[in-house]
Structures are given as C-alpha cells and as structure tokens.
Amino acid sequence: MFRLIRSPYYAHRTLRACRGLASTTPQLPAQSHGHLPTSQSPITPKLHFFNSVMEEGKQIPTYRVLDGVGKPLEGAELPEIDQAMARRMYEQMVQLPIIDNLLYNVQRQGKISFYMTAHGEEATLIGSAAALAADDEVLGQYREMGVLLWRGFTYDEVMAQCFGNEADAATKGKQMPVHFGSKALHFHTISSPLATQIPQAAGVAYALKRDPLRRGKNCAVVYFGEGAASEGDFHAGMLLASTIPSPTLFIARNNGFAISTPASEQYHGDGIAARGPGYGVDTIRVDGNDILAVYNAVKEARRRCVEEGRGVLVEAMTYRVGHHSTSDDSFAYRPRQEVEDRKRIDNPIARFRKFLESRGWWSDADEEQYKDKVKKEVMQAFRKGESMPRAELKELFSDVYGGEEPWNIKEQRDELKALLKKYGRDWEPWKNELKKYKGEGKEFFDDKI
Secondary structure, eight states: OOOOOHHHHHHHHHHHHHHHHHHHOOOOSSOOOBBOOSOOOBBOSOOOOOOOSSSSGGHHHHHHOOOOSSSSTOOOOOOSOOHHHHHHHHHHHHHHHOOOOOOOOHTTSSSOOOOOOTTHHHHHHHHHHHOOOTTTTEEEOOTTHHHHHHOOHHHHHHHHHHTTBTTOOOTOOOTTOOOOOOOTTTTOOOSSSSHHHHHHHHHHHHHHHHHHTTTTTTTTEEEEEETGGGGGHHHHHHHHHHHHTTOOOOOOOOOOEEEEEEEGGTOSSSGGGGGGGGGEEEEEEEETOOHHHHHHHHHHHHHHHHHHHHOOOEEEEEOOOOOOOOOOOOGGGGGHHHHHHHHHSSOHHHHHHHHHHHOOOOOHHHHHHHHHHHHHHHHHHHHHHHHHHBBBGGGGGSSSSSOOHHHHHHHHHHHHHHHHHTTTTTOHHHHHHTTTTTGGGHHHTTTTT
C-alpha cells in the first residue's frame, strides 16, 4: 500500500490557494420573500454560504497617504499638521531606535533582565499617539513606550522602570522591564499575560461613559498584536464594547509574527479587520508604516468612538523588524535577508523623512544634530538610572493589593524578616544583594516593620 506524503510547504501553498477560491460574500435574493420577525434579514430560497466581508472574496483594502518614497498618493488627504507638529512626530520616531538599541545591548550585558524593541513599528506608535487626546486612557501591550514618550514620559523614567530603581514611581521595581505605567499620563501599567488588557480596556471605557465629566470627551485605547487577537480576551473585549456599548478604541498592531508564528498560520480569514463587522464595529485597515495614514485613521476612529460611545477597530499593517524580545532569535524562523529587505524598502522613519525633506522641513544637519542630542540625553539617563539603588526592600510588599493588607502578605514579610535576621549580615551573597536596595534592608533589622 502506498501513501502520498505532501510536504508542509506544499500543503501550506495548497491551503492558501483554496482560501482564495472559496471566498464568497452574502447574496441578496432576486425577489422579496419578506424577512425574519424582529429582524431586517431578508428571506432567500437559495442555499448559499459566505465567508468574506468583501465582494468576490477580495481582501480588505489598506488605507495609505504616503507611498514608499514619501510622496502623497493621488486623491489622498494630508492631515492638517504644521511644520512644528510634523517635526515633533518625526523626532519622536527617531528617538525610539536610539533608546531601543541602547537598552537591548544593556540587557545583553546583564544589566537589565529583559527588553523588547519597537523596530519597524515606530509610525504605528507615534502616529496613533499624536491622534489621541492627552487624557485618553491607554492600555498597552508592551511595545508602546513611544506613546508614553509622546505624552511627556522622560528618559529618566524609562531607565528607572527598566532598572527597577527607587525612582520607578509606577511599580517600585516589582515589574519586568518595559512594563511601564503612569497615572499622571493616563497610561495603565502593562502586565505580562497576553491580551488581558483588551477586556479591561472595554471596562475602563464603560467607566468613562458613566462619568459625567468624561462622557463624550474621552475614550479608552488598547494596543495589542495580531497574536493577542487569537486569545479569547480579544473577543470578550470586542463584545463588551459593541453591546454595552463602551467607547473603546482597539488598535491591532499586525506586525506579521506572534513570537515565531507567522500571521499566515494565525488565522484563516482576512486578518483582524475582518472580525470588526461581526461585532458591528466600525473598522479600518491602515498602512502601519505610514505615519500620516495612521494619524488620520486613528483621529477619525477616536472621533467616532467618543461621539458614538462604542468600540472602533483599527488594524495597522506593519512589520516587526526586531526580534520578539531579548529572549528570542527570530532568524531561527525567518530569513535574515527578509528582515534586511523590509528595513530597506519599507522603513517608516525613512518614508516620513523623505516627506519632510520634500517640503523643506528637515535636513541632514537637523538629523545629525537631533540624533547627537538624543544619544547624549539617553546616555545621561542611563548612567543615572544604573547608579541609583532599588527602592527600599519593604516596598516589595506594598501596593500589591488595595484596601486592608491580606494575611498572606503579612506572612511573607514576617518570613523574609526572619531569614534576613538569620543570614542577612553573615552570608556574603545576601549581604551583597542587600546593598542594591536603598537602606540595605535596615528596616527589617531594626524592627520598624
């Protein structure tokens, strides 16, 4: 008996071909047969299945303003931004890889435990941040440092969080690096579990809707990758925002990979945008490497979100140039040449720079001067952050729960106190570790807690 064995590559190509052939849209009946009670769904005698929101199975179009060399497309509307605003947007994009390169290398030296870059996604982050109100509530995934920087987060605050030192106001060193937060800047602290921020954002938006002072003024904005959209939390958030409803702006960064899983293996349909109409949510797909397109799309999405008080979905099509994180080597699952080609032909920073230069709003001298300035300031912040001690050891147990402190926290504190009194002043590894904390844990030895 013989078996035909097909390679995974052949099977993948066949699957993709079948997807294209099978796509059809709903067909309206040629004559009226009425409609279902309590519904406007027309009755049809034809047996017809559908699996696409576009005619003849075509893919959802992608909104773009600038072409690959920074020239406006014919018929595209440029946003109403002046030279100062355009320069600020570009400068915010340029600073991201400078910070990312430094902290990525610092992690490799063992000075911080973890890091994630935003290489290739700068236009999606800064374009969307510029289109939001400064007091809109933001719930990020983990590549949204640029949104915080746009709102005024400082290099010192970036370093404080990544080093977990005493100046880390948001988490006091209890969170992993790049898990930023800022109450003052309306940026909810990032958490590691994938997609949990999506239904939380729908709840935050509902709270805004119930607040007379913020109703019709603000929305909740949630960022996530296309991989996170495979989690059940994505559907829970979309359902809540569309039915309650609540003013939630969903921004999906479709960067092509969920760690090592390519987008082609993550979903059978037409990306994330195809899911929006299923929830009755206004949806747009945008070129995530075109900062002006992202700005226009998110600005209009926010307007609809706030004025109508319900969810809106934006899918930004981009490409993750960097590795998923410092724990990943992406060249194990994608060719190095693919990455280099995308950096060269679809670079969001280079595209916007060409647009600015064509209007006389940026020059080589501006580029050199600005990069030198940022590098100097980032290095100063790095040295300062590296030299500062961690928060007092007692902060390990603070702000874990709200309200009355539970028994388990008290029990853990007492256990640490007993261990420190036993080993803290005699065992060299513990003595060295305590020196990293402000006060060297003296509050535990002096019975002040």
